[in-house]
Amino acid sequence: MHPYTVTQVNDHTWQIAEVYHLPAALPMYLIVGTERAALIDTGMGLGNLRATTAEITSVPVSVYNTHAHIDHAAGNNEFESVFMHPDEIAGARAGFPIDRRLEFIELKTMYDAEAEELLKFAREHILEYHTEYPIGSVADGEKIDLGGVTLEAIHVPGHTRGSMVYVNRADKSAFCGDAVNPRSSIGMFPGSPTVQTYRDALERFLSLTEDVERFYVGHRLYAFSREDVKDVLRCAEEIVAGEQGEPYPMIVSRNEPIWGRIHWYNGKRITFRPENVK
Numbered sequence: 001m002h003p004y005t006v007t008q009v010n011d012h013t014w015q016i017a018e019v020y021h022l023p024a025a026l027p028m029y030l031i032v033g034t035e036r037a038a039l040i041d042t043g044m045g046l047g048n049l050r051a052t053t054a055e056i057t058s059v060p061v062s063v064y065n066t067h068a069h070i071d072h073a074a075g076n077n078e079f080e081s082v083f084m085h086p087d088e089i090a091g092a093r094a095g096f097p098i099d100r101r102l103e104f105i106e107l108k109t110m111y112d113a114e115a116e117e118l119l120k121f122a123r124e125h126i127l128e129y130h131t132e133y134p135i136g137s138v139a140d141g142e143k144i145d146l147g148g149v150t151l152e153a154i155h156v157p158g159h160t161r162g163s164m165v166y167v168n169r170a171d172k173s174a175f176c177g178d179a180v181n182p183r184s185s186i187g188m189f190p191g192s193p194t195v196q197t198y199r200d201a202l203e204r205f206l207s208l209t210e211d212v213e214r215f216y217v218g219h220r221l222y223a224f225s226r227e228d229v230k231d232v233l234r235c236a237e238e239i240v241a242g243e244q245g246e247p248y249p250m251i252v253s254r255n256e257p258i259w260g261r262i263h264w265y266n267g268k269r270i271t272f273r274p275e276n277v278k
């Protein structure tokens with residue numbers, strides 16, 4: 001079996017998605033220039049992401065992480081050149097143990113008809129994650145020249161401190177990771193940025209991307225429209241204005257869930273903890 005679905009978006013953009021999590025799969029994006037390619041996120045480290053990118057392009061591939069969570073950065077070791085916002089580097093150095101990743105995949109495939117086959121593949125192919133490898137920094141506003149294709153990094157703290165969105169203005173596209181998704185987890189962990197920080201960052205992001213029409217979100221295979229992103233902003237605004245939401249258990253392991261609150265606006269959801277609103 002193949003743990004990825006590969007979909008060509010345009011002549012220089014591919015979506016590579018880990019299928020353990022359908023329909024909420026984890027999409028990664030390969031943006032290919034004439035000189036090099038940017039791989040936005042690396043998923044859970046299921047074992048042959050590099051071979052998958054090599055089937056698409058022969059130019060050198062650099063990883064640009066949206067953030068250093070276990071489901072976005074655990075495959076980084078397959079590549080020599082890795083970049084992320086400086087505030088994410090500690091997370092990448094803390095590591096992603098194999099047993100935690102397998103547990104995560106088991107939880108996410110609980111209702112998946114193909115879970116058996118997929119888990120078997122994951123157990124056989126999942127890569128060790130070594131924490132000591134070169135990590136370069138990418139700064140807010142930085143232009144990433146791939147040769148004929150340019151990405152621009154925009155810092156959108158909220159889901160994590162160093163969450164980064166990569167924008168291709170020529171394509172009117174943005175690759176958001178978990179900085180924008182249908183259920184944004186904001187302020188669920190001690191020391192996380194507040195919902196207010198996220199609201200401000202998202203407002204700034206929207207003002208910097210008035211030319212962008214497609215916002216490729218985390219954990220879904222489709223893109224949000226500008227109106228969808230505005231819904232997420234509105235959801236955050238209502239929480240900052242005092243909306244309490246409802247109790248929500250965030251399940252990240254077989255242990256007790258992390259209890260927070262959830263608020264909905266027009267189908268978009270934000271999970272948060274009341275102590276991390278302001």
Ligand SMILES: [Zn+2]
Nearest residue numbers: 067069159178
């Ligand atoms: Zn995340």
